[in-house]
Amino acid sequence: MTCIANLSNDEVFTPPGFANQMLDTLAAAWADANDGADIWTNPDVTFLDPFTKSGVFLREIVRRLTDGLILVIPDLGQRVDHILTRQVFGIGITQLTALLARRSVYCSKFANGPHSIATSFTTEDGNIWFERTEHTWSGGKREFRVDPLTSEEIAVYTNRKCLYCGAGEDDYARGDVLETHAYAFIHTDDIKARIAELFGDNMQFDVIIGNPPYQLSDGGYGTSAAPIYQMFVEKALGLDPRFAVFVTPSRWFAGGKGLDEYRKKMLSDHRMHDIVDYPKLYEAFPGVKIRGGVSYFLWDREHDGPCTIQTMCDGQPVGERATRYLDAYDVLVRRNEAVPILEKVRAKQESTLDTRVSTGKPFGLRTFFHGKPAASGLKDPVQLFGSRKITWVARSEVPLSDGWIDQWKVLMTAVQGTSAAVETKFLSKPIIAGPGTACTETYLVAGRFDTEEEATRYSAYLRTRFVRFLVSLRKSTQHATRDVYAFVPDVPLDRDWTDALLYERYGLTDAEIAFIESQVAPHDGTLFDEDGADDSDE
Known part of the structure; x- marks a missing residue:
């Protein structure tokens, strides 16, 4: 997983080391909120990666729970089966990544196959769901053209966009063979109802964690692309988890195409508990050019106060680690040392x-x-x-x-x-x-x-x-x-x-x-x- 090549710029695989740093931050926040309790010893905590690609988050969660629950469920086979069937869930972003994630988590692309380390699944998907989703085209311009085969005048629509993600029909109406990149998690008006359809009416996730797709071509000049990661974050927070941990490009701090409302909402949300920022190009995701760097944040449903911000460089914390309110300015000032100068x-x-x-x-x-x-x-x-x-x-x-x-x-x-x-x-x-x-x-x-x-x-x-x-x-x-x-x-x-x-x-x-x-x-x-x-x- 450390060496696996990314499929595209919107499907960036998270290195295992980076995923574990995010899980460490989660574990610390859980302990702070639960009188020092270890999240990995709790057999009832549920986890969702709603945009799983390589399956690295779910795999590392399973590994930690397997070690942590040894006293609760001593038998290894029963313990692993319990974790896989009752505690970890995912939504694949494409058919290929869903298969890859199942292979990473279940040791088999079929959850109920002979090589699967889970023994209770009755379906091939297990708890890592994927089904092809179509875009919902709207708007555009209506034109009348002559059908070259029948010579009849027909009405066609041009320049239509997806109602949910803004993808252009010219770029993403690809027929039945290619991936649509219509991600199910954001192609819905009611995310709670959608999750109930996938995993059951009573499903409430304690932790939502992952690395959402970053962008889609927006039909602009050249290879112009519009960010979509904010759509995934907003849908995930709409599920009201106890904690949410996401890694995204950091450009939302102060810029980004179409990110003004998202930035305003995030900066004013006092449930933001931690931000860990990696401004150096290529550091978080080697070989992936994300201008402005990346960062991950931890959102705590019960938190109401300032956010702790830490900058990282070459794998080490740099500068001051400070706690401050994010909405002091209309942008997020990245370095804590800059704030007194600006003031x-x-x-x-x-x-x-x-x-x-x-x-x-x-x-x-x-x-x-x-x-x-x-x-x-x-x-x-x-x-x-x-x-x-x-x-x-x-x-x-x-x-x-x-x-x-x-x-x-x-x-x-x-x-x-x-x-x-x-x-x-x-x-x-x-x-x-x-x-x-x-x-x-x-x-x-x-x-x-x-x-x-x-x-x-x-x-x-x-x-x-x-x-x-x-x-x-x-x-x-x-x-x-x-x-x-x-x-x-x-x-x-x-x-x-x-x-x-x-x-x-x-x-x-x-x-x-x-x-x-x-x-x-x-x-x-x-x-x-x-x-x-x-x-x-x-």
Whole structure:
């Protein structure tokens, strides 16, 4: 299981070591809530993995229960059969992963087969259920076409989406042979009724644990994908377990396509008990590129208070382990050491740079738009900053923000990221663009000014480690939209700001300065720091 290859980016297998860390966190929370009791010695606790893939969570639970229940059920065969038939349950996400999970847990792809270590099952599935589920298409556009075989006019629908998961019909209407990726757990209006259908009316799970599918293609440009893990989490919490433990991408902390409501809900849920965060690329899931890292959380139905947050790096805890409320800000600040720094900055109640920075596509020009290599022959030429090149266009070709063309501007790339395991730059080098210039959506207009001096001072400010550190608190992926500037104060441009002056202005301690400089590297002399990566590997 440590070496097994992932089937796809939405079906990421959890390494056994990582699964056991999650189970350790669960065991500690159970003991705290039950006067020190050991969850693995309880023959009545029920576990559900509602999106089982390799079966690693259920297998490790079975292993722990087999050791823990030795005094309760001394006979090994009876003990294992009791655990498998009464305590552990799963829902496969595909036919293949359901077979794989049964092989991992029952030692046989058939729960009632001759090689199964469970002796009481009467069905092949046992307690690891899977049945093909279809998408429910809705919306779209109705068109009339001529049937090429009958020459009759027929009505067809295009661009329909699944009512439950948002999958596009063009991508996932695959016929009867291929997997639909219509996951049963989220394709329902009543999750409790659905679980009753699968496992019985009286089934109430004490623990729900697992690693949900992360994304589905959303029909966007290239291999654009939309996250779906939040749908699984919401359905699971709707079953009202005693504890829930899930590993997901960490990008929901501060960003993510369509995750605003989910983030708001999770940050305001005071039943969140623990978050263990792995920001380093590839650390949690070797070989799987999940920008922004991954994390797991433990949700405790009876908890009502702050959440304990721990950052991990290279398998070890780093920094402070702190307990704090998650809804102090509109995003989750990952590192506990950053919170007092942010509080000192916010204490001055200054306006922030997100009010200065433009939205995407500031002049209405797409990334792939290019002008001519020279200004000759153009009426009222405008110098155009584009993707890694400068070209020239006629002023009439610039559809938006005509008044900005004649101002001094500071441009920042809308995408800044590297393939490094840990990001350290967070923003590209600012570009000062004088009057007579515009840009494609490769850039945002970070600020507009009447004089070159103001633009130069603003550019220097954006290059400081202080600014880029505050940006890093809101930047979960390579996208550097205007939202990532919402913690950065809009300081007066009456001087040339340096890190030393900024540290003094906000009263930062030596330890706080050292933390900032451990997280943010100085800029080198290169013009471009971004790698132009897209979201397809999220």
